[in-house]
Structure formats: structure tokens, C-alpha cells
Amino acid sequence: xGMGAVALNGIPGLVARAGNPDLGxxxxxxxxxxxxxxxxxxxxxxxxxxxxxxxxxxxxxxxxRLHGKELPKMLRTERPTGAAWKSPFKFRNxxxxxxxxxxxxxxxxxxxxDLCVIRSMHADVPNHEPSLLLMxxxxxxxxxxxxxxxxxxxxxxxxxxxPGFVAMCPGGFPIQETQNWQAxxxxxxxQGTYVDTKETxxxxxxxxxxxxxxxxxxxxxxxxxxxxxxDRHLRERQNxxxxxxxxxxxxxxxRMQMEATDAFNLSREPEEIRRMYGSGTQGRQMLIxxxxxxxxVRFVQVWHGAGQPWDxxxxxxxNHKRLARECDQPIAALLKDLKxxxxxxxxxxxxxxxxxRTPTVEMPKPxxxxxxxxxxxxxxxxx
Numbered sequence: 108x109g110m111g112a113v114a115l116n117g118i119p120g121l122v123a124r125a126g127n128p129d130l131g132x133x134x135x136x137x138x139x140x141x142x143x144x145x146x147x148x149x150x151x152x153x154x155x156x157x158x159x160x161x162x163x164x165x166x167x168x169x170x171x172r173l174h175g176k177e178l179p180k181m182l183r184t185e186r187p188t189g190a191a192w193k194s195p196f197k198f199r200n201x202x203x204x205x206x207x208x209x210x211x212x213x214x215x216x217x218x219x220x221d222l223c224v225i226r227s228m229h230a231d232v233p234n235h236e237p238s239l240l241l242m243x244x245x246x247x248x249x250x251x252x253x254x255x256x257x258x259x260x261x262x263x264x265x266x267x268x269x270p271g272f273v274a275m276c277p278g279g280f281p282i283q284e285t286q287n288w289q290a291x292x293x294x295x296x297x298q299g300t301y302v303d304t305k306e307t308x309x310x311x312x313x314x315x316x317x318x319x320x321x322x323x324x325x326x327x328x329x330x331x332x333x334x335x336x337x338d339r340h341l342r343e344r345q346n347x348x349x350x351x352x353x354x355x356x357x358x359x360x361x362r363m364q365m366e367a368t369d370a371f372n373l374s375r376e377p378e379e380i381r382r383m384y385g386s387g388t389q390g391r392q393m394l395i396x397x398x399x400x401x402x403x404v405r406f407v408q409v410w411h412g413a414g415q416p417w418d419x420x421x422x423x424x425x426n427h428k429r430l431a432r433e434c435d436q437p438i439a440a441l442l443k444d445l446k447x448x449x450x451x452x453x454x455x456x457x458x459x460x461x462x463x464r465t466p467t468v469e470m471p472k473p474x475x476x477x478x479x480x481x482x483x484x485x486x487x488x489x490x
Contacts (some may be wrong), residue, residue: 127320133301137263151408155281156417159464160490166198170368184484185233192468195424211431213440230462230487243287254303255406256297268366274299274407279413309371384440393437409455421482463490
């Protein structure tokens, strides 16, 4: 979806609010919160597929003692599981707070004193689809707006030249695709704008971001001429607020294409900053997230990858090592960078998935993990 399409997608929202003088014509205009809070922005780092809490930020020493033994009570899981399985990873204490973090995340562990680990999450069922919607939209069955949609609906956004809610995922979509950032029954302007961050060229990151065949001055003249004609039409319609909302959407599309090009152009960052984040896809995503937040975007969601990369029913040790290696340094760099710029105090950074994984080993069955006993099943009971 191009920036023009993003802006035009907001027409229903502009029209819906046009009749309310308190809200004005622009539904994305910043509004004060009902209750003052410290956070002004959100970066949601979604590790889709369900990372193992037992192997990352929630150590269970008792599993070492019970390793290889059948647990007293077996809970219902999506797939058959067997005996208790201790974590193959070592944990150590980090920071003055002494937070225990797995060896998978040494860079994030170094930021321990800036972290708050919640170990009491739970979902309703051990399935990806409803759990993704529950985590993102608050309900696994009914159609509900995503968290980013609600936040931009309630608070607006601080930059009228960029979408208020951006969802980035490299190489495609997660399971449930655009439902994860849907506006549902809210006006379309509050839906998340998807960006495929597998691309490195800003012109390819967002399709149709530029009109190469028309220069900026020519495009500005065209838009001004169109505005003149539309203003005449508006006066003949007795200044219809709904029509005015439509006219504003054209200006929004023009402004977006100018600023979005700059926001996604990482070549404008100093070399030392780019090195700090790393050269991989996750590093680029995290750096783009910071640049968007810095420019006033209200909610940025960063998905690890298409499908469900963290869904390690087998080869968990190998795959969790690879996945953590991809994002550990970039996440720590994001936190460090936000802190250096004074943005961490006003930005809520969330890390997690749709559920955790079982303390028991998953049993092999015909199919992808036949003959393998080295993974964990879905765990919605607590993570």
C-alpha cells in the first residue's frame, strides 16, 4: 500500500469525525490523555511463533532436578509431550537488580536495570491464531481493533505527515496477517500501515512512495490547482465538513510521501549508530522504529518475521540460538539509543510472543518433527 493509499484509506475516519467540532477534521490530531502518563509512544517487539519463556527470561531451576522425569500432573497441550526438559541454556544475573537472563540474550541482559519482566502472562488456548488476536486485539474470537489502533484513536499522533500506527514485518505477514493490526469497527485511518522491512531501499520499503516521473514542484502545482478547483466546489456546497475532510486527505498523502522517504532512509544515520544496531534485518527494523518514534509516530510494531519463526517444536536449541542472535544486539541497541536521546522515559518498549512453551519435551509424531525429541509445545497456561 502506498502512502497515497494510506492517506485515502483515512477518508472514512476524517468524514466520521467531521461532524464533531470538538474533534475537528483530523482524527489523527494529538489529544491529551484522560489520565496523564509518562509514556507517549509504544514500540511493540513481537516474537511471533511463541518464544520459550523457560529459555529466555523465566528460569525454572526445578526443571533441572526433574529433568527426564514425568511431572506429577500433565496439562492439556496442543501436541503430545513427555518428561520434564531442563533448559539447554545457562542463566546469569545482570545489573544491580540481579535480573536472571538466559545466555541467549547477553546484550539485552546488559540493559537489565531498564527492564521489567512480567512472568504472569497467559492466553486462552494453545493455538497461534486466537492467541495472536488475543495479544494484539484483546479477543481471540470477536473482531476488535488492535492495540495500536486504540491508542491512536484515543491519543492521535504527533506527526501529521506519517501514519500514527506502523507495523513492520520482513518478508511477508505473520499468521492472521493484517488482522493483527486491524482497526475493526474504528475508522480506517486508525489501521496499522504495513511495511515489508526485508527491503533496504526506502523506495521499495513502501510502494509508490515517490512519483519519479513528476518533480516535487510540478506535483505541488498540480495539488494546488486541484485544491483550487475543490475549494470552489466546497463553497458551492456551503462548506460541507465531510467534503473538506476529503480534501485534507490529499494534502496528507502529499506530506506523507515527503517525510516517509526521510524516516526510512537509514543512510542518514551516523556510521557508529548503524554499527551499534548491526547490519541485519532486525537491526534495520529496530533503527527504523527509533526514527519513527523520534518523528512522533505513536505506535510502532516490529515483527520478527513472516509466518511463525519462534515456533520451535523441534530443534529448539539450534533455532532459538539463531533467532536470539538475530535480535539480541538490535534490541539492546534500541534501548540504549532511546536512552541516549532521552526517549526511553517516554517510550514503552514491549517484547514477547503470543504464548510460551511447555516445561515438558514435545514427543515426535509423523510429520515435520518425526524422530526428534528436542523441542517444546505451545504453553498458554503461563509465560
